[in-house]
Amino acid sequence: MAEDLVLDTAIRDWVLIPLSVVMVLIGVLRYFVSKLMRSSQLPDAKALKEGQVIIRARNLKSGANFIPSKSFRARRVYFTNEENGLLYVPKDQAQNAQAQMFSDPNMAMDMMKKNLSMLIPQSLTFAWVNFFFSGFVAAKIPFPLTQRFRAMLQNGIDLSTVDVSYVSSRSWYFLNLFGLRGLFSLILGEENAMDDTQRMMQMGGFGFDAARSLAVEKDSLDIIQHDWALPKMEQRAEEVLRKLLR
Amino acid sequence: MDPRGKEKQSDDLQIFSAENLQSNMKSIYYSRTFLSIVGGVVAGIWGFTGLMGFVFYFLVMAIASMLFAAKAKFSVRTYFDSWNRIVVDGFLGGLMSFVLFWTFAYDIVHIF
Numbered sequence: 001m002a003e004d005l006v007l008d009t010a011i012r013d014w015v016l017i018p019l020s021v022v023m024v025l026i027g028v029l030r031y032f033v034s035k036l037m038r039s040s041q042l043p044d045a046k047a048l049k050e051g052q053v054i055i056r057a058r059n060l061k062s063g064a065n066f067i068p069s070k071s072f073r074a075r076r077v078y079f080t081n082e083e084n085g086l087l088y089v090p091k092d093q094a095q096n097a098q099a100q101m102f103s104d105p106n107m108a109m110d111m112m113k114k115n116l117s118m119l120i121p122q123s124l125t126f127a128w129v130n131f132f133f134s135g136f137v138a139a140k141i142p143f144p145l146t147q148r149f150r151a152m153l154q155n156g157i158d159l160s161t162v163d164v165s166y167v168s169s170r171s172w173y174f175l176n177l178f179g180l181r182g183l184f185s186l187i188l189g190e191e192n193a194m195d196d197t198q199r200m201m202q203m204g205g206f207g208f209d210a211a212r213s214l215a216v217e218k219d220s221l222d223i224i225q226h227d228w229a230l231p232k233m234e235q236r237a238e239e240v241l242r243k244l245l246r
Numbered sequence: 247m248d249p250r251g252k253e254k255q256s257d258d259l260q261i262f263s264a265e266n267l268q269s270n271m272k273s274i275y276y277s278r279t280f281l282s283i284v285g286g287v288v289a290g291i292w293g294f295t296g297l298m299g300f301v302f303y304f305l306v307m308a309i310a311s312m313l314f315a316a317k318a319k320f321s322v323r324t325y326f327d328s329w330n331r332i333v334v335d336g337f338l339g340g341l342m343s344f345v346l347f348w349t350f351a352y353d354i355v356h357i358f
Contacts, residue, residue: 142295142352179346182279
């Protein structure tokens with residue numbers, strides 16, 4: 001078990017390094033392709049309006065303690081009252097918005113593009129790795145692992161006697177897939193920070209659900225305990241000045 | 247690594263600009279990622295194996311935390327809303343990158 005395998009240097013030169021380089025390049029390529037494919041459609045006026053309302057409600061929430069109680073209450077009523085408050089969405093309308101989103105072909109198209117730009121390169125790379133590099137022991141992890149990791153790290157080699165820390169080329173591909181995320185966020189900037197898992201989550205939620213986020217904002221506005229900060233300001237000013245004097 | 251904005255802080259009331267805080271946290275995240283990659287390469291070239299490498303990672307991260315604190319002139323409250331932002335946040339985030347680059351460098355230098 002413990003004896004070391006001797007790996008050919010050709011494996012390093014023709015499997016390990018090319019695989020990693022290709023993974024990096026494909027990541028960069030994917031970034032630019034998805035940037036090109038991002039359609040710049042005109043934003044829907046209604047969605048834009050709702051987004052602005054949410055931003056205003058958030059501003060009110062974060063600045064709540066800097067205005068007198070009366071003004072705060074007036075603004076809160078403006079946002080959350082049940083008749084014509086900006087954040088209040090009637091029940092039936094909420095359903096409509098959902099249905100509308102599903103029927104809007106542009107939205108679905110955009111989603112498709114996003115998912116395709118994620119899926120196609122990944123499956124292509126995987127197929128490429130499978131085709132060229134299947135069955136190599138490509139690398140060795142410099143720390144010991146238990147037998148449970150065998151399926152994960154030695155995907156593609158059916159040998160039960162090889163030490164678990166040896167990694168097959170296919171598993172090296174997976175290691176790269178997860179580990180290069182940090183590198184991408186460094187070389188491609190923050191736009192790439194939204195990684196695949198987050199995209200997956202978005203897919204589940206099928207886009208931005210305006211009605212729900214409006215309702216969330218409304219609830220959080222409703223439960224704010226208002227406490228006007230300015231009456232205590234003189235005290236604070238005094239403290240600060242005293243500290244300066246000392 | 248350069249905290250761009252300053253936030254005022256007081257005892258009972260939090261007054262800070264969320265955007266500046268965000269930007270500070272982002273620069274911390276970038277430096278941690280960068281450090282974990284560089285640390286991985288260094289650990290691989292030096293040929294650390296087993297527990298030693300992880301100890302090295304945590305050492306690098308601890309030193310990074312200390313340097314962040316020094317960069318903020320030890321008045322963390324000026325730039326962040328709590329010490330955790332500097333000391334704890336993102337401590338394990340770079341581990342995956344570290345392991346990858348550690349393995350990569352180690353294999354290239356020592357295995358073949």
